[in-house]
Amino acid sequence: MKERIVHEFSVEKKGKYILYWMQQSQRTIKNDALNLAIERGNALGLPVLVVFISLPDFPGANERHFSFMLQGIENVEANLKSKGIGFRYSFGKIEVELEKYLDDAQEFIMDKGYLKIQKKWRDNIKSLVASKYPMNTYMVESDVLVPLEIASTKEEYSARTLRTKINKHKDFFLVEEDDLLPKVLWSDTLVKIGEVGLSSEDIISRMNFKDNVGESKYFKGGENAAYQVLDDFLKNKFQHYLLRNHPEYDYMSSMSPYLHFGQISVVDIINRARDEFFIRDDISQEAYDSFFDELIVRRELAMNFVYYNEKYDQFEGITYPWAYETMANHIDDPREYIYSLDEFEKCQTHDIYWNASMKELVETGKMHTYMRMYWCKKIIEWTKNYEEAYNISIYLNNKYNIDGRDANSYAGIAWCFGKHDRAWKEREVFGKLRYMNANGLNRKFEMEEYLEKTKNYTGAE
Ligand SMILES: Cc1cc2nc3c(=O)[nH]c(=O)nc-3n(C[C@H](O)[C@H](O)[C@H](O)COP(=O)(O)OP(=O)(O)OC[C@H]3O[C@@H](n4cnc5c(N)ncnc54)[C@H](O)[C@@H]3O)c2cc1C
Structure with a gap:
């Protein structure tokens, strides 16, 4: 769909293939970036090469994230092969690895990402292409319903303000096009670099993770x-x-x-x-x-x-003036309990529900949706100050959740500090931030059953 595509540069160049650097959209089904690569290849009589690059030092990533991702890449490689599309795996710095494939490419395609690091990679790569390998270059937005800049050109205040804008465009973007097949099939003689046929275990064994968080036994990755x-x-x-x-x-x-x-x-x-x-x-x-x-x-x-919001991951940039004001007014309120990062991580609070949710996170790699809110609200309540609460929440969320380090991680935690929410009745420690407590859990849910479900989980040691 052309509304999902930005034609970054328009320059004629000769090459052996259409190159798609797969980063955000790690799939072969309903991937608009891949479909564009195939469409361009078919129009120009060229095969398609997909390159996936793995960084040895992706910030905050550990074996849990990598094994899930690489199971997906194994799928991608097999599915591309069955369609006659080339695949190469490269290991190293994005710009350095990608450059090895640019000279022989006739056109270049990227998928779009929204986090700071993803934007930076794309900016660097665009500069590299423009300066050394000018060619037709496209960016394709394939991981949202409504492309972000079409939905809105500014930071939205709340779900209510964005909802109206999404609703205006949703029917148009719900229309899906069929996946394409290449007319010219890939031949492995076209490139001599990169690697193929690696298993996720092969790659994991080459990595050196800082955190000791193992693969989830509960979620297998891949399309x-x-x-x-x-x-x-x-x-x-x-x-x-x-x-x-x-x-x-x-x-x-x-x-x-x-x-x-x-x-x-x-x-x-x-x-x-x-x-x-x-x-x-x-x-x-x-x-x-x-x-x-x-x-x-x-x-x-x-x-x-x-x-x-450039400061989406820095405490001073995550929420509204009313929320900072109320936190400043309550910074000195006495806290009934104060826990360190280590105590939180080892599920050593006095609260059985909080400990159960932390054990669920450590064990499975995905905390229940409702417990995520309770979990973060309690970190706010049981920490010396709000900034420390924010840092602990981000750290634990991103370390153990397979879906951590996502836009949703930053927005979900910011929500606990008032972002996209409204002011509530004022109370100790929370000020006007929304409050949650164990009585609320007991009133609304069968918490004994949640405890039963999580009782064999041991948590971090
Ligand atoms: C403190 C806190 C931390 C969070 N951390 C993360 C995180 O690291 N990664 C993450 O993906 N989500 C996070 N969320 C948002 C939400 O809790 C999860 O997306 C949801 O639990 C995922 O489970 P699901 O796919 O089974 O949800 P479902 O209910 O099946 O929802 C379907 C999809 O909708 C989206 N979604 C659901 N709830 C939300 C929400 N509140 N905000 C934004 N999108 C939502 C997700 O993409 C989800 O996969 C966090 C929320 C909070 C309050």
Whole structure:
């Protein structure tokens, strides 16, 4: 769809292939960047080469994130091969590795990313292409329903303000085009560099992770797994989606790890959900609307936040003046409990629900949606000051959640500090920030069942 594409440079060049640097959209199904590469290849009579580059020192990444991602890359390689598209794996600094493939490329395609580091890579690569290998270059936005700058040209105040803008464009962007197949098949003689056929274990064994957080036994990565998880959700859980906030149940889609690595298309998810809703009587309009609101509006609000707010990951830049003011007014309030990072990480608080949620996170790599809010709110309550609470929340969230280091990680934690929320009744420590407590959990949910579900999880040592 042309509205998802920005034609960055328009320069004629001769080459042997169309090069697609896959970074954000790590999939072969419903990937607009890959489809554009195939379309350009077919128009020019050239094959397509996809390059994936893995950094040895991706900030904050550990074995848990890498194994999930690399299981996905194994899928990508196999699926590309079956379509006659070339694939190379490279290991090192993005610009250095990519440069090895640029000289022989006739056109160059990137997918779009919104985090600071992703924007920086793309800026550096654009400068490299412009200065040394000028050629037709495209950026394709394939991981949101409505391209960010079409939805809004500024940082949005809340879900309400973005929702109206998304609603204006949603029908247009829900239309999906069929995936393309290349007319000219890839031949491995075309490039002599890079690696193929590596298993995720091979690559993991070459890495040197700072954190000792192992692979999740509960979530397998890759587009094949993503569709299995989605099918299970649509078939067995979607009808109960309005109960998703109950920690004792598991009625969420579990799409967040797959979305984080671009292993599934958000447009495909919502279209499949809509088809299911149309044919089934047991899925209510409300359930579909709520799913749409979380998957599209909330998620794209998070992307809007990181895209337009340079300080999305620094305490002084995450929230509104009223929230900073109320925190300043309550900074000296006595805290009933104060825990260190180590105590939080080892699940050593006095609160059985908080400890259970932390154990769930450490064990599975994905904390229940509702418990994420409670978890962060309590870190605010039990820490010396707000900035330390923010830093601890970001650190633990990003270390253990497979879907960590996402736009949603930054927006979700910022929300606990008032972002995209409103002021509430004033109280100790929280000031006007929304408050949550264990009584609320007990009143609304069967917390004994959540404790039962998590009782064999041991947490970090
Ligand atoms: C303190 C805190 C930390 C969070 N950290 C992360 C994180 O590291 N990574 C992450 O992906 N999400 C994070 N979230 C948002 C949300 O909790 C998760 O996206 C959700 O739990 C993922 O589970 P699911 O895919 O099964 O959800 P579902 O209910 O099935 O939702 C479907 C999709 O909608 C989106 N979504 C759902 N809830 C939200 C939300 N509140 N904000 C934005 N998008 C949403 C997600 O992409 C999700 O995959 C955080 C929220 C909070 C309050």
